[in-house]
Amino acid sequence: MKRSEINRRIREGIEFFDQMNFKLPPWALFSPADWRKVVADAAEIFELQLGWDVTAFGSEDFLHTGLLLFTLRNGLPGSTLYPKPYAEKIMMVRENQVTPRHFHWYKREDIINRGGGNLIIELFHADPERNVLVPGKFRIAVNGLRRELSPGDRIILTPGDSVALEPIHAHRFYGEPGSGNVLVGEVSMVNDDTTDNCFIDGVPRFDPVEEDEEPEHLLAAEYRQHFAEVRHA
Numbered sequence: 001m002k003r004s005e006i007n008r009r010i011r012e013g014i015e016f017f018d019q020m021n022f023k024l025p026p027w028a029l030f031s032p033a034d035w036r037k038v039v040a041d042a043a044e045i046f047e048l049q050l051g052w053d054v055t056a057f058g059s060e061d062f063l064h065t066g067l068l069l070f071t072l073r074n075g076l077p078g079s080t081l082y083p084k085p086y087a088e089k090i091m092m093v094r095e096n097q098v099t100p101r102h103f104h105w106y107k108r109e110d111i112i113n114r115g116g117g118n119l120i121i122e123l124f125h126a127d128p129e130r131n132v133l134v135p136g137k138f139r140i141a142v143n144g145l146r147r148e149l150s151p152g153d154r155i156i157l158t159p160g161d162s163v164a165l166e167p168i169h170a171h172r173f174y175g176e177p178g179s180g181n182v183l184v185g186e187v188s189m190v191n192d193d194t195t196d197n198c199f200i201d202g203v204p205r206f207d208p209v210e211e212d213e214e215p216e217h218l219l220a221a222e223y224r225q226h227f228a229e230v231r232h233a
């Protein structure tokens, strides 16, 4: 993705979260120069890669296959410095903007429609030990109520609805056309996006960045390259 597009999508995300009255932490608006001033105290944010994440999943067409996320909190499995076993993200999902089909080997996550439009989730039955989809019905909890689904069934989350995804639940989601942008929350077990995403159709989770202008805000995956000197306090 071009840096100019990442800058634009983050600006749009800031505006959307504000419109939806979802408050981000103050450092969501930091420039690289602002980070430089607090670098000595920012090891947790840098190490856990909290903050902005903009991806087109390798498609170069963010509006059709892409996602804008902000990681609010996370931990590091096995770490005594950052032992939180939980994570939280907020996302902006646009109408017909697809997050490709994937499951997580380890993480359980609740996906929550926190307002705006409707979120459509297509669900498939995964075998996380063999990295394949399997036939047959499976159970899932929507708003805490148990349901039985067949592979490919869709559920529609309207504002307030949530679904609890387990490793056997491969999922693909997008905003329902005509309903507006969706504010999507994720409350989950500790999260490692570099090792715990299995994209069934082989798409990458992160895009290379093409630097055509200066970054307005750093992506969470970029702190380390900008501030290589920062390590655990």
Ligand SMILES: [Fe+2]
Residues within 6 Å of the ligand: 102, 103, 104, 109, 171
């Ligand atoms: Fe997921």
